[in-house]
Amino acid sequence: MVNDTKPDWLQTVSAPHPSRQPLDRFERDCQLTMTRRSGPGGQHRNKTSTAIVLVHQPTQVSGEASESRSQAKNRSVAVQRLRLNLAVVIRCLESDEEADIELRKKHAGRSVWVAEQNPQRPAVISLVLDDMVRYQGDLQQVAKEWRTTASQLLKLLRSETPAIDYMNRLRAFYELRPLR
Known part of the structure; x- marks a missing residue:
């Protein structure tokens, strides 16, 4: 039994769902911002912008990571968090x-x-x-x-x-x- 009644707060997109897109296509829809955030301690704390904030432009859902001093690792974690946020918030x-x-x-x-x-x-x-x-x-x-x-x-x-x-x-x- 499938009824067409949907909640008014439901956010939908057309296929494919952003969390299921190939990585290269997904990243084209995202805006990347490098910023400073409190991260791991130590002498070099906050001396470089290793925090990554990714915003999926079509939906304005974001994901971020700043726990590593490696920008590449933070980027990878931010992509996974953004995909998970999209998986929860957006329906296809x-x-x-x-x-x-x-x-x-x-x-x-x-x-x-x-x-x-x-x-x-x-x-x-x-x-x-x-x-x-x-x-x-x-x-x-x-x-x-x-x-x-x-x-x-x-x-x-x-x-x-x-x-x-x-x-x-x-x-x-x-x-x-x-x-x-």
Whole structure:
């Protein structure tokens, strides 16, 4: 049962979802700013601009990193954080793209766990949350779609606090109880 009623706070984009785009295409849509932030201590603290702030221009969602003294490492972390932020905040309700089908096939029927450092983690989380919208917050239906259990999907979403918060906000919209 799929109903077209959607929350008015739902932000959507057309396919492909930004968190599922190839890195080179994704980075073309981002504005990079190097800045100074408090970072690791020591004699050279704040003497160089190693903090990275990335803003995805079409959606104005941002991600940043400043914990390393290496600009390259901070950039890599900022890209992953931005992709994760996009995965949680932005929905793409047309997931018939070949890449989405392949990603779903690769992770369906398993524990659906994706390591934190895995570049596909934001893409998997975004697909699960897109399905949550498609099935009006019904985790059991989404689990069937992914050929796994609801508890496995919940474990994945719980690993990212913003993702579980988003899911519970969506469930509240559809008058379902929150999941912990």
